[in-house]
Amino acid sequence: MSLDNEVEALKKVPLFRGVDDAKLRLLAFISERVSFRPGETLCEQGERGDVAYIILGGEADIQIGTNGGRETVATVKQNDVVGEIAILIDVPRTASVVATSEVLALAVAKDNFLKLLKNFPDMAIEVMRVLAHRLERTTREVGRLRAGSTGSAE
Secondary structure, eight states, X not given: OOHHHHHHHHHTOGGGTTXXXXXXXXXXXXXXXXXXXXXXXXXOTTSBOOEEEEEEESOEEEEEEETTEEEEEEEEOTTOEESHHHHHHTOBOSSXXXXXXXXXXXXXXXXXXXXXXXXXXXXXXXXXXHHHHHHHHHHHHHHHHHHHHHHHHO
């Protein structure tokens, strides 16, 4: 995939909505192109996060470890970003990400990602919006699960 094609792909990522082409070109240039086969792990729950992935093609499951094993809680696909939480707040990965098809992605190193956010506030605002949306969705899902478990116990 050429740099121009990667910039065009990045324009479709909601996280980078409104970010100008020059900044997207820089992001594509400093990122590593990686691919994963079905069943390969992009990141593992509990590990230290030093890279975020921008999915350019394919799909992967977001899985969390439970007492009953791994449970898929979401699926990511083209134009999604995964792994950014661990690099933003220095916590272990909150979930595992496992390819369910051939996945093509841009891997953005922690230092580069943080420099971009510092230098381009419009990108940082979009990151906050995406994370706030995820938090709201997760909070709603936890509430639904708690209501379901409370109701079944009585």
